[in-house]
Amino acid sequence: MPAWSFTLLVNQPLTPEQADAFDHCDAFGDGSVSYMRGPAKPEQYPIQCDPSDLIELWCDVEALTLLDAIAQTARNVQLIPGLRAVGATHKDTVTLSDAAQRCDRSYESLVELSQEDEHFPEPLETDGTVFYSWLHIADYLRRLGDDVPHTPRELVIADRTLRLVEDLRGTDVQPGTLRALGLP
Structure with a gap:
């Protein structure tokens, strides 16, 4: 679950x-x-x-x-x-796992994009766990053509x-x- x-x-x-x-x-x-x-x-x-x-x-x-x-x-x-x-x-601050829950992509897909696409949003402060701005990820995915609600x-x-x-x-x-x- x-x-x-x-x-x-x-x-x-x-x-x-x-x-x-x-x-x-x-x-x-x-x-x-x-x-x-x-x-x-x-x-x-x-x-x-x-x-x-x-x-x-x-x-x-x-x-x-x-x-x-x-x-x-x-x-x-x-x-x-x-x-x-x-x-x-x-909250706006998310891990890639959190971001995957909010869109129609898998965690693995987001990890791949973050590693391979130079336009993927940069992580926020990274002392251990890597966090991103959900708003930036959502905007990025919309530019790719994904239907991502706010x-x-x-x-x-x-x-x-x-x-x-x-x-x-x-x-x-x-x-x-x-x-x-x-x-x-």
Whole structure:
């Protein structure tokens, strides 16, 4: 079964209690989902972390499809009291394996292109693992004639659904109105 890489956005940075619950939750025991916590007293640190990193979970989840992986992770996040998924995205930085998941080419095909075609995008910093810009790879593949979407359809569906669920939270919308809008 493939492992899908994505970023799940959550409603808030994890509190110490939520981080503890996350670390002891069986659903996350395989290490497929990770998070970053800010310092307890950020004013004591000269270099501040990016606040957006504190509401992101980095995921490498095994599932049949990307949509299944996101749904499974969003469901498991609800096991942590007060935490919920509110969106999903991809980062621009990818390995060739990640890039292969986002297009109709195999990993082997991308490796071959990276080694044999001088126009293939240059890697980003390479201390160990080699990373590339997905935007550059996608543009390159489009120039070759590949039909590469900016964002995979399954990721768009998951992101929009999670955002809609969050927007509907606490509103008084009648089920008949939602059905009239095309929702089940």
